Amino acid sequence: MPSNLITRLKRAVKGLLYQSEGDEPIDVVHWGDAGRLTKKELLRLGNHPADSDVESFSSDEFFADLTADPEGADEEDRKTAERFRGLKELLREHLSGLRAYRVDEADVHYYVVGKAEDGSVVGIHTKATET
Numbered sequence: 001m002p003s004n005l006i007t008r009l010k011r012a013v014k015g016l017l018y019q020s021e022g023d024e025p026i027d028v029v030h031w032g033d034a035g036r037l038t039k040k041e042l043l044r045l046g047n048h049p050a051d052s053d054v055e056s057f058s059s060d061e062f063f064a065d066l067t068a069d070p071e072g073a074d075e076e077d078r079k080t081a082e083r084f085r086g087l088k089e090l091l092r093e094h095l096s097g098l099r100a101y102r103v104d105e106a107d108v109h110y111y112v113v114g115k116a117e118d119g120s121v122v123g124i125h126t127k128a129t130e131t
Contacts (some may be wrong), residue, residue, distance in 0.1 A: 005094050005116060005122060006028055006030050008090060009028045009080050009090065009122070009124065010028050010062045011029060011085075011090075012083070012086060012087045012090055013025075013026040013027065013087065013124060016080070016083055016084070017089070018110070018126040018128060018129075020108075020128035020130055021128075021129040021130065022128050022129045024127045024128060024129075025126065026109050026124050026125070026126045027124065027125050027126070028122075028123075028124060029045075029046075029111065029113060029121070029122065029123055029124065029125045030120060030121070030126075031045045031104075031120060031121040031122075032090075032120050032121075033118070033119040033120055034105060035107065036082045037097070037099075037113065037115075037121055039056065039101070040052040042054060042101055042103070042111065042113075043076075043103065045121065046103065046109065046111065046125070048103050048105060048109065049105070051101050052104060052105055053103070053104040054101055054102070054103050054104075055101065055102040055104075056099055056100070056101050057099070057100050057101075057102070058094070058099070058100060058118060059088065059091065059099060059100050059112050061086075062100035062110065062112050063084060063087075063088045065110075066081065066084040067081055067084045067085045067088060069081050077121045087124070091112060091114065091123060091124070094116065094117075094122075095112055095113070095114025095115060095116060095122060095123065097115050098113070098114035098123075099110065099113065099114065100112045101110070101113070107127045107128065107129060108127065108128045108129075108130050109126075109127050109128075110125065110126050110127070110128060111123060111124070111125050112124050126131065
């Protein structure tokens with residue numbers, strides 16, 4: 001199941017950008033069975049320093065602005081919001097325990113990950129420049 005899901009996720013994120021002060025690509029993460037995904041384990045799997053700050057929050061919060069159709073949005077903005085809605089639904093449909101994480105470093109890293117049926121950790125990752 002994960003290889004099919006990974007393929008579908010890669011198609012879903014192709015060309016999507018996370019907008020912050022700089023637009024950043026979104027990539028797919030697939031980590032083997034990590035057991036219980038703790039903040040410490042997320043840092044290890046993401047190759048972040050062990051003393052990095054990690055904040056956990058709902059995937060709905062992560063996607064809130066990305067999936068909204070703002071008033072006055074043009075056709076491209078509406079299509080992008082629709083693609084983010086599809087990505088959110090794909091993650092929700094196939095992953096349990098879906099959570100978003102914010103890792104503070106020089107750049108902020110965002111993860112939205114959950115457990116696939118085989119126990120592996122799967123989801124998306126992006127960076128953001130925030131000042």
